[in-house]
Amino acid sequence: MSLEEPKPTDVGETPDGNVDYAELEALLGDAVIGREEHVNAPAFVVRPDEVQQALGALREEAGFDYCSCVTAQEYEDRYESIYHLKKYDDPTQEVGVVVPTTRDEPVSQSGEAVYRTADWHEREAYDLVGIEYADHPDLRRILLPETWQGHPLGKDYNPEKPQVVPFREHANPLEPDQRGEGSESDTMFINIGPHHPATHGVLHVETVLDGEQIADVEPDIGYLHRCEEQMCQQSTYRHQIMPYPDRWDYVSAGILNEWAYARAAEDMADIEVPEYAQVIRTMSAELCRIASHMLALGTFALDVFGDFTAVFQYAFRDREVVQDILEDLTGQRLMFNYLRLGGVAWDIPEPREEFFEKVRDFLDGLPKKTQEYHNLITSNEIFQLRCVNTGELPPEVAKQYGATGPVARGSGVDIDLRRDDPYGYYEELDWDVITEDGCDNYSRVLVRMREVEESAKIIEQCVDLLEEWPEEERTIQANVPRTLKPDPDTEIYRGVEAAKGELGIYMRSDGTDKPARFKIRSPCFCNLHTLREMTEGEYIPDLIASLGSLDIVLGEVDR
Amino acid sequence: MIPAQTQTPLPDIIGDLLGFGTEMGPGETFIASFIGAALVGTLMLTMTALAGPWAKRKITAAFTDRYAVNRIGPAGLLIIVADAVRLLSKELIVPEGVDRPAWDLAPIVIASSALLGFAVIPMGNGIHLADPEAGLVYVFAVASIASVGLVMAGYASNNKFSMLGGLRAVAQNLAYEIPLVLIAASVVLFAGSLQMSEIVAAQTETLVSLGGVAIPSWYVFVNPFAFVLFMVANLMEVGRNPFDIPEAPTEIVAGYQTEYSSAYFVLIYLGEFIHIFLGGAIIATLFLGGPAGPVLPGILWFIIKIWAVFLFTQWARSALPRLRIDQLIEVGWKGMLVLALANLVLTAVIVGVIA
The missing domain is CATH 3.30.460.80 (NADH:ubiquinone oxidoreductase Nqo5 subunit)
Structure with missing residues (x-):
């Protein structure tokens, strides 16, 4: 709009929004x-x-x-x-x-x-x-146990050497009973996890309680560390890496994760993806997003409602439909392995009409289901009592912690790589980025629920496009060499908007067909870091609710 | 109108059947009472067995679009046997450092306290163990003993989650017990008696006649406001959603029962269900005319009413989020207590003006 003041540019920013x-x-x-x-x-x-x-x-x-x-x-x-x-x-x-x-x-x-x-x-x-x-305030190991010897991604690390640590030398989580000043302190130390009904996986939260209130929390992660980065470094770009991303955020966001690797590798090797494949990617990725948000909604309801109640089952029932569609498309329910560098593995399954009808049926039923969720969850007074103004994360703090995805957007930070750093077919489609200004647990839930509706909009447009796509132009795969060997010392960092936020991949090539360094920037890892800011001074149930509203998947946090 | 129940207590009937005569000695009274208590206890435990492993699952499944148990026996009913064997054959783990007598006694206290309450509940068809003048006070008194059991369990378990659960149980107990008793007091004002049989008898009169159908003066019709309040307070008393704060599985693992396994766990589990049924029995007696009802015999009506309350607790469990402990205390002290007092004063005024 013409009335808007031109935004003052930062140092090093050109008027047209580039970096000098x-x-x-x-x-x-x-x-x-x-x-x-x-x-x-x-x-x-x-x-x-x-x-x-x-x-x-x-x-x-x-x-x-x-x-x-x-x-x-x-x-x-x-x-x-x-x-x-x-x-x-x-x-x-x-x-x-x-x-x-x-x-x-x-x-x-x-x-x-x-x-x-x-x-x-x-x-x-x-x-x-x-x-x-x-000057690091707390330089300890984070993924591996304190007793670990050596640094596994270092050059002189000996992976053959057994790391046997006798039981008595392990840190005993039951040992430190008091935290805070002196033995006279009134606080109680309690381990929430790694075996706890509400930690969404093997997460250990060291909590210091003052009565029922939380004086301090320290998430202890690494229980699900599976050396994903190293495994990718030992695999070839062309085929062997692609199955791994499915296993990071394994709850149903597979294609979104695959896209992170695909995008980084394609930009690195300068591969142009055919438009038709981009549309299929966009559609399947948004289906994954719906499945993932449904799961987030269901498990969050589980955390707040306190039992495997109706909401949890309803969310799973609807997620199941998405899962079926994705199974038809990719042949797998969770570990899709559907994207390929330069395209997708195969076209929409025949008969195409049947597949599109199935997708449309799902989309048509969605508004009613969303309304049902709003009736059951978000408009419930007790739910609002529990979630409004709890687990607050002010936008400035969210930015400091590098929060992205629904966590950042629930704090009013308007960032969505699908729009801001466009890839795939998103730029051509009509959809909105959802933000809520509440900065609390409630906003984060609302953001996810409304994003499901936006994803549905995207899928609908993709289905329209795919239906009318002329048969002779249905190219699902670009011409990619059988072995990819990017030039030595090419470095790239690329992110995509995964279900939980920015999933970034850093790769450095050394001239071989395997990356010399493969680094995963996990959105859950950064989002989980905000937990302490969100929960200090709140009650235990709020800690559980905040943890649920962060929607972390430990497979991605620990990698 | 035929009284809904006979005035003879069950032990006397049993004594009659055994030929002890009208004047029973202490030994004969004991035998007759023991048999009567065993009968009532068995009935309640059977209902609990049905409710715990089977009905609860079926009801929740119906709410959540699932089938639940359906493999063993007709409609999965034999799961009750399977579960009993499974639970009882598990190892009884005694954690290090538990406070032994208290830790062992807690499950027994929890399970037995609720059972005691049924002694004064008129169940129709002459099933009424005792009818003391202060019957209502007795019911509330023994029902609250369960809270002592919860605290014992929580404190003796040597587990922080258990202790949090036990402390929450105390806080919750204080918050709901006073409103609960105050609401019951308003019923007492109507009935003019604390005796259970009198309260039931007072509800047999016809309130209004709609098209030839006589609506009895059950207190749910006379004072629906008190009924709603009592239902909520009862949910707090039995610790079901949205008030299952002392055990809150997603927050403090299982609260006071975290460290219990095998037989002790069964006892606690049993106690919870008997407690729900006792709550249902109190509601049936105070508000739903006790065993009164058309066509079917009184005892059947009584059981139907208890199960209706049970169904309500399961409905709440499936549909409502859990409150936070501080919010519950706020609801208890700032909401329920005020409303209960208002209800009591209002009832007193109405009863005083009309009667």
């Missing part, structure tokens, strides 16, 4: 010792003792308020941490900050003071790669 990297380099001044070209965006090489200053300048002056990921890796001659920075307002404006450290003394300054989310990312980097971060 020369200006950024000037801003960082002496801290920069070089520049690297990554496929997604250029990156500045920064001295390891100037990290805070460089990140701070980029955040405060240049407006890069979103640290989406920290990747650590080891080269023959050095260690390297890469901070992938973006802007919440426009995630296409990206910049990388590469921090090299020597192999003898792998210490660099921590970015935690600038971006809170770096806390966990750096702990992971320390745990898996072995880089140490000065």
Whole structure:
């Protein structure tokens, strides 16, 4: 609109919304010792003792308020941490900050003071790669047990060496009874999980209670760590990696995850995906999103209602329909393995009309079901009493923790990579990004419920398109070489909007057919980090509700 | 109109049948009472056995679009036997550091306290063990003993989740018990007696006659407001959703019963269901005319009414989210108590003006 004031641009931002990297380099001044070209965006090489200053300048002056990921890796001659920075307002404006450290003394300054989310990312980097971060408030292992020897993604790690730890040397979670000041303290330490009815998997939340109120929580993750990054590093780009993403967020978001890898690899190898395949991808991905949000809704209701009640079963009943459609399409119910680099595995199943009719039947029934959910859940007074103004996550805090997806949008942060950093066929379709300003558990539920409706809109348009697609133009697969060998030292970080938020993949090639470094930026990992902010001072039931409203899948948190 | 129940207590009838004569000695009274109590207890335990492993699952399944048990026996009924064998054959695990006598006594207290209440409930067809003048007070008194059991279980288990559950049980108990008794007091004002048989008898009169159908003066028709309040307070008393806060499976694992297994678990489980049935029996007696009803014999009507209340608890369980403990206490003290008092004052005024 013409009446709108032109937005004041940040340092290093051109009026048309691009990044002026020369200006950024000037801003960082002496801290920069070089520049690297990554496929997604250029990156500045920064001295390891100037990290805070460089990140701070980029955040405060240049407006890069979103640290989406920290990747650590080891080269023959050095260690390297890469901070992938973006802007919440426009995630296409990206910049990388590469921090090299020597192999003898792998210490660099921590970015935690600038971006809170770096806390966990750096702990992971320390745990898996072995880089140490000065000034980090709490540099402990995060995925592996405290007793683990060595850093598994490091070059001199010996995977053959058995890591047998006698029982007595394991940390005994029952041991520390009191937390807080002194033995006279009134607080009670309690382990919620790893075996607890409401932790959505094997999550261990170390909780300090003051009466029924929560004084402190510390999520302890890693129980489901399956070396997914390493497995991908040992697999070929072309075929072997694709089955793994299904197993990260395994509850039904498979195709969304596959798309994250597909997008990164396709951009890296410069593969053009046929339009027809993009439409199929978009449709199937949104079906996955519906299935995933249904599950989130059902399990959240389970957490708040307290039993396997009607809502849970209804949500599962409706998810089942989606699952059936996806099974028809991909041949699998959960581990789809449907996307291929440059397209999809196969076309819509014959007879096509039958498939489209099934999808349409589902879409036609959806408004009634949504209304049913609203009647049962969101308009229930007790539900509102439980969820409104509990688990509050102010937008500024959400940004600090790198929250994305429904968690960020429930806090009024208007970010959705489908719109902001378009891929697939989303740009051509008519749909809206849902945000709610409540910042509480209730908003996050509402966002998911309304996103289901938006996804339904997208699917409907895709089905229309697919139905009328001329038969001779139905190309499902681009021409991709049998073996992919990207040029050595190509680096890329790419994210897609998965069910839980930005699922990003960082890959570095070394000229072979397998990635030299494969890093997964899990949205659940970052979203879970916000738990402490959301629950302090609230009651135990609110902790459970907040955990449910984050909609984490431990398979993706731990990878 | 025929009185809905005979005034002779069950032990006397049994004594008659055994030929003890009208004047029974202490030994004979004991035998007759024991047989009577065993009969009533068996009836209640049978209903619990039906409700726990089978009916509860079937009802919840109906609410949630599922089939539930249907493999063993007709309509899955033999699951009751299978479950009994399964539960009782499990190992009884005694965790380290439990407070032994209290930990062992708690399940017994929980299960038996609710059973005691049935002693004064008139069930129709002469099934009425005792009819003391303060019958209503006795029922509330023994029903509340269960809370002591919950605290014992929670405190003795040496488990933090159990302790939280036990503490929640106390807080909840305080919050609902006073409104519960106050609402019952309003019924007492109407009936003019604390004696259960009198309360039932007072409900046999015809309230109005609609097209030849006589509507009895059950207190649910006389004072529906009190009935609704009592139903809510009863849900709190039996600890079902939305008030199942002391055990809150998603929050504190299983609350006070976390550490119990095998026979002890069965006892606690049993106690919960008997408690629900006792709640139903109190509601039936206070508001639904006790065993009164057309055509069918009184005892059948009584059982139907109890099951109707049970069905209501299961409905609430399937449909309502759980309150938070602080919200429950707020509801109890700021909402229920005020409404119960208002109801009591209003009833007193009405009864005073009319009578």
